[in-house]
Amino acid sequence: MADPTVPLRVGIADDALLLREGISKVLEGGGIEVVASVGTGQELLDVVDELDLDAAVLDIRMPPSFRDEGIVALEQMRANGSTIGVLLLSMYATPEYALRVMGAGSGTGYLLKERVSEPQTLVRAVETVASGGSVVDPEVVEQLVHRTRADDPLSRLTERERSVLELMAQGYSNGGIAQTLFLGLKTVETHVRSILQKLDLEESPEHHRRVLAVLTLLGER
Amino acid sequence: MADPTVPLRVGIADDALLLREGISKVLEGGGIEVVASVGTGQELLDVVDELDLDAAVLDIRMPPSFRDEGIVALEQMRANGSTIGVLLLSMYATPEYALRVMGAGSGTGYLLKERVSEPQTLVRAVETVASGGSVVDPEVVEQLVHRTRADDPLSRLTERERSVLELMAQGYSNGGIAQTLFLGLKTVETHVRSILQKLDLEESPEHHRRVLAVLTLLGER
DNA sequence: GAGCGCATCAGGGTGACCCCTGAAAGGGGG
DNA sequence: CCCCCTTTCAGGGGTCACCCTGATGCGCTC
Numbered sequence: 001m002a003d004p005t006v007p008l009r010v011g012i013a014d015d016a017l018l019l020r021e022g023i024s025k026v027l028e029g030g031g032i033e034v035v036a037s038v039g040t041g042q043e044l045l046d047v048v049d050e051l052d053l054d055a056a057v058l059d060i061r062m063p064p065s066f067r068d069e070g071i072v073a074l075e076q077m078r079a080n081g082s083t084i085g086v087l088l089l090s091m092y093a094t095p096e097y098a099l100r101v102m103g104a105g106s107g108t109g110y111l112l113k114e115r116v117s118e119p120q121t122l123v124r125a126v127e128t129v130a131s132g133g134s135v136v137d138p139e140v141v142e143q144l145v146h147r148t149r150a151d152d153p154l155s156r157l158t159e160r161e162r163s164v165l166e167l168m169a170q171g172y173s174n175g176g177i178a179q180t181l182f183l184g185l186k187t188v189e190t191h192v193r194s195i196l197q198k199l200d201l202e203e204s205p206e207h208h209r210r211v212l213a214v215l216t217l218l219g220e221r
Numbered sequence: 222m223a224d225p226t227v228p229l230r231v232g233i234a235d236d237a238l239l240l241r242e243g244i245s246k247v248l249e250g251g252g253i254e255v256v257a258s259v260g261t262g263q264e265l266l267d268v269v270d271e272l273d274l275d276a277a278v279l280d281i282r283m284p285p286s287f288r289d290e291g292i293v294a295l296e297q298m299r300a301n302g303s304t305i306g307v308l309l310l311s312m313y314a315t316p317e318y319a320l321r322v323m324g325a326g327s328g329t330g331y332l333l334k335e336r337v338s339e340p341q342t343l344v345r346a347v348e349t350v351a352s353g354g355s356v357v358d359p360e361v362v363e364q365l366v367h368r369t370r371a372d373d374p375l376s377r378l379t380e381r382e383r384s385v386l387e388l389m390a391q392g393y394s395n396g397g398i399a400q401t402l403f404l405g406l407k408t409v410e411t412h413v414r415s416i417l418q419k420l421d422l423e424e425s426p427e428h429h430r431r432v433l434a435v436l437t438l439l440g441e442r
Numbered sequence: 443g444a445g446c447g448c449a450t451c452a453g454g455g456t457g458a459c460c461c462c463t464g465a466a467a468g469g470g471g472g
Numbered sequence: 473c474c475c476c477c478t479t480t481c482a483g484g485g486g487t488c489a490c491c492c493t494g495a496t497g498c499g500c501t502c
Contacts, residue, residue: 017337018310022243039338116238117260160449174489186451193491379478395459407481414461443502450496460487467480472473 008130009052011036013044013073014059014089019113023057023089023122030123041073048082055085055130060097071100078104085129089113098140109135156198164191229351230273232257234265234294235280235310240334244278244310244343251344262294269303276306276351281318292321299325306350310334319361330356377419385412 010032014020017039024034035051038044041058048056056077060070074086087109088101101110109129115137116122125135157165167177178188231253235241238260245255256272259265262279269277277298279291295307308330309322322331330350336358337343346356378386388398399409 016243016334017339018240018243018247018334018343020243021246021340022237022239022241025242025246026239113237113239118238119242122239158448183449184451186453187449189490190449190451192489196490381479404479405481407483408479410460411479411481413459417460446499446501448498448500450498452493452495454492456489456491458487458489461485463483465481467478469478470476472475 007031007033008054008127009033009035010055010057010126010130011038011044011048011051011053012057013038013041013070014057015039015069016059019059019089026116026119026122027057027126029119030126032123032126041069041076045073045076045080048077048084053084055087055126057087057089057126060088060090068097068100071097074101074104074108083107083132085109085126085132087111087125087129087135089116093137093140093143095140095143098136098143102134102136106134107132109133110137110140111135112137112139115139157195161191161195161198164188165195168192168195228252228254229275229348230254230256231276231278231347231351232259232265232269232272232274233278234259234262234291235278236260236290237280240280240310247337247340247343248278248347250340251347253344253347262290262297266294266297266301269298269305274305276308276347278308278310278347281309281311289318289321292318295322295325295329304328304353306330306347306353308332308346308350308356310337314358314361314364316361316364319357319364323355323357327355328353331358331361332356333358333360336360378416382412382416382419385409386416389413389416 010027012020012023012027012034014023020037020039024037027034035053036044036047038047044056044058056073058070058073060068070088070090074088077084077086085107086104088097089111090097091113093112098110101108107129109125111122111125128135163181164177167180172180174188174192175185177183178185181188231248233241233244233248233255235244241258241260245258248255256274257265257268259268265277265279277294279294281289281291291309291311295309298305298307306328307325309318310332311318312334314333319331322329328350330346332343332346349356384402385398388401393401395409395413396406398404399406402409
């Protein structure tokens with residue numbers, strides 16, 4: 001826990017200049033000292049020791065390549081033995097990354113940028129992770145809970161059906177699935193039918209329901 | 222053209238607090254006065270006259286609903302007779318919106334956030350639109366040029382074929398397209414066949430080629 | 443052992459998409 | 473005027489996804 005009379009020393013990594021400046025301004029307005037503001041997680045890694053940081057704010061650059069620069073930086077910090085608070089900012093609520101963040105232990109946080117509608121939200125989040133606490137965006141938690149509920153229909157599939165569904169999602173035809181899994185065409189059709197039934201997709205008049213539905217499923221997760 | 226000895230008066234509209242603060246800080250660092258900073262385009266519209274703004278910076282909130290708040294605000298300003306400079310910021314290079322922006326006349330600009338890697342970029346862009354000039358992000362221009370080139374296969378389609386393709390992309394069945402366009406099923410099939418030929422999609426053994434291909438096309442633009 | 447879920451197939455049927463040939467009407471240009 | 477393009481449609485054939493009703497064997501449980 002940091003001494004509340006001494007301002008926190010924080011570093012920012014974000015490839016967007018405008019966001020760096022915005023984060024910096026908000027934090028400084030909350031009595032936090034921004035001692036580093038760089039464009040990549042690596043740059044922050046290089047200076048995290050010398051600068052004696054209390055916390056780091058990382059932007060999880062989602063779009064479109066460089067998927068997880070922020071998380072990689074977080075994990076490398078932990079691998080180096082650093083225990084400073086790390087707050088990751090993101091545009092979207094992606095449960096997978098939230099789990100990775102939480103897996104890095106205490107003193108970490110995952111916050112959506114939209115959530116920061118007033119300065120105190122960000123300031124408090126940084127203070128929390130700096131003092132070893134955890135911050136998880138409510139929407140992300142919601143997503144995680146909803147995920148396990150949405151997984152229900154998928155968990156009702158048998159093992160064989162899941163393997164068929166996997167090939168369906170990859171665009172395989174029934175015949176292709178049959179060849180790949182060394183099955184008869186009729187067997188595959190049976191599996192497909194029960195899959196569609198269990199996923200409540202059996203009553204679609206359009207023909208392409210299968211591809212569309214599977215793509216939708218994949219797009220939503 | 223504004224008097225260079227008097228600081229420009231600028232308003233900002235952006236739903237993301239952090240970006241508002243960042244834009245504000247960068248502009249102020251460039252000798253520009255930020256006299257309004259609000260969360261929606263509408264709020265800025267309400268005060269644009271009283272505050273005697275030289276320019277407005279609008280964030281084109283793309284994700285996921287509220288598609289074009291920024292552009293709507295721009296068009297309303299023009300409709301109200303306002304001729305102040307308007308700079309739209311966006312995450313992505315979307316030529317459609319860039320065209321709409323340019324359609325609003327001079328004193329407008331379309332800039333990608335990523336492009337703002339140093340403060341001067343933004344400051345100069347604001348100064349340009351405030352003085353009646355136009356700003357278009359190089360990447361957007363590139364997209365526009367590339368579009369017309371990539372449109373080649375699409376431009377080879379006839380008008381009727383394009384309307385059919387549009388419905389195809391929306392998941393319509395051939396029968397649905399026929400009903401919608403008041404055509405015979407066979408006519409639609411003929412159009413579909415020539416579309417697939419012209420788009421070099423005729424040799425796909427898999428059945429779902431159509432939806433997949435169209436979705437791919439849509440995803441790539 | 444009887445029941446149950448699972449995986450494996452079969453036969454038979456419907457509908458959609460897709461391919462090919464062909465054709466008729468209208469418009470525009472050489 | 474004739475040719476080309478566009479748009480409209482027909483007939484006929486093939487493939488595939490999907491639906492239904494079964495049937496067999498296997499393992500597990502009560």
